[in-house]
Amino acid sequence: MTDHELNELKHRVEGAHRAFPGAYAPAADVWQRARSQVSSNQKREEPIMSMTPTYSIPSTAGRINTGRNSNGLSRFVSMAATLAIVGVLAFGGWFAATNLPPNDGQQLALVQATPTAAMSCDVESLTVDEVMLIVKNPYAYFTTYVDSITHPQKELFELPYRPTAFEFEMGERTKPAEDDFNAALAAAETYLDCLPTATWGQLWALSDPFWVQYRILTQFPVFATEAEVEQYVTSTIDQPLATDHNPVDDVFALLEGQSISVNPDIDDAKTIWPGGWSGSLQPIIEFGIQVTDDSGQIVVKIDSEGNYEEWQPGSSRQRPRILVGQSMTSGEWFVIPWSASFWMGLEY
Amino acid sequence: MHHNGNEEGDDAIAIAARDDIDAFAPLYERYAGPIYRWMYRETGDVDAANDLTAQVFAQALQNLHRYQPRQSSSFRSWLFTIARNLLRDSWRRYRPTSLPLHLVDHRPGPEDLAIHRTEMDEIRATFALLPERQREIVELRLSGLSIREIAEIQGTSESAVKMAQTRAFKTLRAHLNEGVVR
Numbered sequence: 001m002t003d004h005e006l007n008e009l010k011h012r013v014e015g016a017h018r019a020f021p022g023a024y025a026p027a028a029d030v031w032q033r034a035r036s037q038v039s040s041n042q043k044r045e046e047p048i049m050s051m052t053p054t055y056s057i058p059s060t061a062g063r064i065n066t067g068r069n070s071n072g073l074s075r076f077v078s079m080a081a082t083l084a085i086v087g088v089l090a091f092g093g094w095f096a097a098t099n100l101p102p103n104d105g106q107q108l109a110l111v112q113a114t115p116t117a118a119m120s121c122d123v124e125s126l127t128v129d130e131v132m133l134i135v136k137n138p139y140a141y142f143t144t145y146v147d148s149i150t151h152p153q154k155e156l157f158e159l160p161y162r163p164t165a166f167e168f169e170m171g172e173r174t175k176p177a178e179d180d181f182n183a184a185l186a187a188a189e190t191y192l193d194c195l196p197t198a199t200w201g202q203l204w205a206l207s208d209p210f211w212v213q214y215r216i217l218t219q220f221p222v223f224a225t226e227a228e229v230e231q232y233v234t235s236t237i238d239q240p241l242a243t244d245h246n247p248v249d250d251v252f253a254l255l256e257g258q259s260i261s262v263n264p265d266i267d268d269a270k271t272i273w274p275g276g277w278s279g280s281l282q283p284i285i286e287f288g289i290q291v292t293d294d295s296g297q298i299v300v301k302i303d304s305e306g307n308y309e310e311w312q313p314g315s316s317r318q319r320p321r322i323l324v325g326q327s328m329t330s331g332e333w334f335v336i337p338w339s340a341s342f343w344m345g346l347e348y
Numbered sequence: 349m350h351h352n353g354n355e356e357g358d359d360a361i362a363i364a365a366r367d368d369i370d371a372f373a374p375l376y377e378r379y380a381g382p383i384y385r386w387m388y389r390e391t392g393d394v395d396a397a398n399d400l401t402a403q404v405f406a407q408a409l410q411n412l413h414r415y416q417p418r419q420s421s422s423f424r425s426w427l428f429t430i431a432r433n434l435l436r437d438s439w440r441r442y443r444p445t446s447l448p449l450h451l452v453d454h455r456p457g458p459e460d461l462a463i464h465r466t467e468m469d470e471i472r473a474t475f476a477l478l479p480e481r482q483r484e485i486v487e488l489r490l491s492g493l494s495i496r497e498i499a500e501i502q503g504t505s506e507s508a509v510k511m512a513q514t515r516a517f518k519t520l521r522a523h524l525n526e527g528v529v530r
Contacts, residue, residue: 006489027398030380031376034402034406
């Protein structure tokens with residue numbers, strides 16, 4: 001882009017603002033409103049947890065010492081099937097209308113109200129230190145799992161503070177490789193099985209670190225101190241997922257008498273975003289879901305693009321999907337939870 | 349970082365305003381417009397944009413004691429970081445109202461107003477096509493920030509910002525009308 005292009009765009013944008021009443025400058029009282037909000041007793045001396053690169057993160061060497069990171073890349077490749085992580089895409093919300101509270105426009109995640117015996121969660125929770133590391137720099141979190149980083153954007157892993165940067169590019173959707181599909185499917189199933197009984201620490205362990213950072217920081221106003229964040233993490237990490245706070249976007253919808261599972265047909269899954277996700281996850285595989293009733297009949301079955309393969313009258317008309325990505329450095333599979341607030345650039 | 353005159357002046361004003369809020373007024377005059385317009389493009393709503401702008405400056409005033417002028421940073425990047433964070437935090441409350449390109453609003457009114465209203469909608473809808481990071485880069489560039497300042501705000505390298513900016517403008521060229529971004 002040249003300066004000329006930028007100036008031309010500026011000119012047009014400013015012109016559009018000037019032409020529309022109220023769109024160019026703030027109202028006359030905005031300064032006074034800002035001024036009046038200032039209270040001298042709100043000053044705090046602690047460092048802040050913001051998106052500004054003001055942090056020196058603690059060295060990861062020797063600090064995080066759990067079984068999860070002790071054996072480097074090979075361990076995490078082999079762990080893909082057991083610790084794999086999946087994201088629920090509640091894109092537009094999805095629910096069985098007769099069982100769920102009114103949809104007020106918020107996103108809904110699907111979780112079974114009564115877990116079956118097969119639904120348990122033995123995923124190792126993250127520690128508070130691990131979560132704090134993610135909050136400070138998700139990339140640095142990845143580096144705890146590998147002996148050396150050969151990532152083409154190595155610099156991203158070494159920055160003192162890495163703010164959230166969700167980046168991907170659309171591209172051709174392709175059929176996933178069978179090995180990737182199987183690992184990602186196992187991850188997706190682990191995630192769905194975990195949701196009804198998981199703690200937040202377990203959920204975070206199954207989720208894309210970028211989403212974990214985003215989710216935690218957005219619990220606060222613009223600024224939060226490191227102590228405040230750590231206090232929140234400490235108080236939350238062992239708590240079960242509350243019914244009024246889902247991991248996707250604040251509403252935890254429960255299904256009664258129906259089972260949710262991942263659409264297991266490889267022809268219904270797709271590898272998306274060939275450029276990866278935020279320079280950290282690749283490949284990314286998107287699954288549809290299926291819902292079965294008490295009799296075992298599939299009442300809803302959706303492919304990765306949201307197309308219905310099965311739909312019984314009275315069932316949901318929404319189209320949830322599940323997104324799973326593999327760490328480009330550790331080989332671990334992570335959920336990329338999908339919500340309107342997370343996908344700021346898309347939800348228009 | 350090479351500070352220009354304004355940026356050096358910014359630091360002095362910001363430091364003075366720690367003890368006297370009214371001393372901050374010149375910084376408000378300088379940056380309220382760009383921030384407001386960014387908020388307006390994001391929200392499409394005058395009231396929401398005014399509210400967000402007031403919050404940005406309230407946060408800045410409340411946190412002035414945390415601002416430490418450094419060679420590698422600027423007051424401007426610090427202030428726009430606050431705006432960016434607040435925008436993210438407020439997203440759920442101020443959901444964008446821009447329309448897809450094929451649903452551009454053609455509300456009645458004076459002809460020129462209608463034309464520009466459509467143009468604003470088109471700009472906003474086109475910006476909405478960009479991934480978040482790319483859109484931030486475009487918005488911050490429109491607000492006058494340098495590549496380096498944006499790299500500071502996004503916590504990434506200048507080369508990464510340049511690359512994302514190139515991609516963003518490629519998208520904008522493809523979707524905005526011919527002659528807008530050639």
